[in-house]
Amino acid sequence: MEVISPKVRNYQLRFHGTGSAFFSVIIVNWLLTVITLGLYYPWAKANKLKYLYGETSLNDDRFAFHGTGKEMFKGFIKVLILFALIYGLLFLFIYLQMPIIGILVFYCAFLAILPLAIHGAYRYRMSRTSWRGIRFGYRGQRNELFASFFKWLLLTIITFGIYGSWMHVNLRRYVLGNVRFGDIEFEYRGDGGDYFLLNLKGYFLTIITFGIYIFWWQKELFDFYVNNLWLEKDGESIQLNSTVTGGGFFQLAIVNLLIIVFTLGLGYAWAATRTLEYLFDNIILEGNIDLDSINQTEDNFNDATGEDVSDMLDLDFVM
């Protein structure tokens, strides 16, 4: 009898964007934002994401971002009301001569928003992203994330911040572990201890080498994020592997710095596209999932409130 070994397939991730095209996107966005006194911002953001996603391909097929300025504008209004309420509460307590309670409530409210924003942002962003018409999705439970977030935060406070590394990795594991791409499931296998040691080593070596090691630290962090990511479907899988190097990051940073300084910042678009090109060129996918057989499983979700909170609080997106 013949033994059927799972066929190893080829995958290729690429970024095709050019500095000049991205420059056009930025300038037109900027012009419209200034003319509308900033109201255009959500549409500008949608335009930018559409461009960046559309220029990223997996096996020659482009990703797509389906979010709209209108959705994000609605979310933006909701966030404004939310923030106004929180500030209103603060001033109410100050008016009632209870400033300590007011400040406490104020910070607690912002802390409570964080996990909700992460949850909302992932649901929206994933549902608005597709490849070959197959949507991504996020299936995390809001209450579960909320409870875990505060449990991890408490542990971080009790251990004077040491648990922060574990918290960071747990959060990533939870969030990415709940990402779907059609019927492909994501899994993040990083370990908090590894992350802690990596940063400890990075920190001290950077000091000893007068900052030069920072590019190798960056490489190790990127490896840690990428190499621990797996995609799974019906017993088949794809593993991501990073091939970035410290020297590569070093060169990238120096050239980007020169571009930005000598163009008085106008060259930002070229620096950004060079960076994305480098990163995507250095993520290798290996495995045996057949990309021609993914099924649509994820729902539409068009409430962008979480996305807007994340944007305002400047939370960095993991993916």
Added chain:
Amino acid sequence: MAEQLTAIFYDGKSSVPRTVHLYFDKQKGILSFQTENQEQLWEIKSVTLTSNKNSITLQHGKALFQQLVIDDPELIVAIESSKRAATTNLYQRLINYGFPLHALVALLILGLIVLSYLYVVPWIGEKSVALIPEEYDNKLGDAFFDQNMMFTSVDTARSKALNQFAQELKLNNTKKLHFTVVTSETVNAFALPNGNIVVYTGILKEMKSYDELVALLGHEVSHVNERHAMKMMCRNLSGYLLISTILGDVNGVMATIGDNINSLQSLSFSRAFEQQADREGFKIVVANKVNPRGVSNLFKRLEDADFAVPEFLSSHPMTKERIRYIDKMIKTESYQILENPKLKSLFKVIK
């Protein structure tokens, strides 16, 4: 005219590529093709088009994301031009103008910002000062005085004499002035917006004649008369607002660069204020029939002093130029000198 070609279709339910036969009606701008169970009609104006290297991707549908990938060069050109003509979206139409125009616009706007920065912002700063009540100048000066005078030793006898000295002068002042002498080796003097003028004993020691003291007071009083402190604040604030609102949206790097230019610019602006104070101070000296040589003597004395650069000159390291400017005024302006024995005797007390 209709063309029939093949394309890859994704039905939005799975990632299985399916080959379909495509008809494109250029006149109506409609793509039509047959899938397993239905006839599809896509309006070009409602699809999202992404251009790839050798193909284009068309996205269609809001709930179900369907997709076509077309690689026939002629059809790509036809669809792209049809899409271009059908675009009503302002953003897309602006994008279609292409990179060279965008680069030109960026440079023009950058030039416009620089121009408005150099000419409009100082003007706004100047005008907005008129809207701020003088009361606010006083508050600002009082606050500064209270905070900074706490640990200095005020020389009461010399302060009294200096106030009497100032009483003898016409200083063109609009508000009440108050003079304070502080015991310190620092070669410095400064004016606060509330009319408080602080002179250090260090600078008094350097002086050889009372006309130099008149020159110093004339200069400092002019700062108060012209509300330079408030003008500086308004100008810095409006410059900051312009930069952060216009450049803040582009990217952090440009905003930071703009910010630094702002602080550099405010330095040269403070120089313009110094020149104005020199000019107005000169007028005060002449109006009091005091020898205007005192002004240039004061500058020369401070310049020659072996001390570290006196603070009162350091924000404007163009002392030589200022001396030249004053010397020129002495030559061109007409003036009268009348020795004032009262000032002379008070100067002896102060020094």
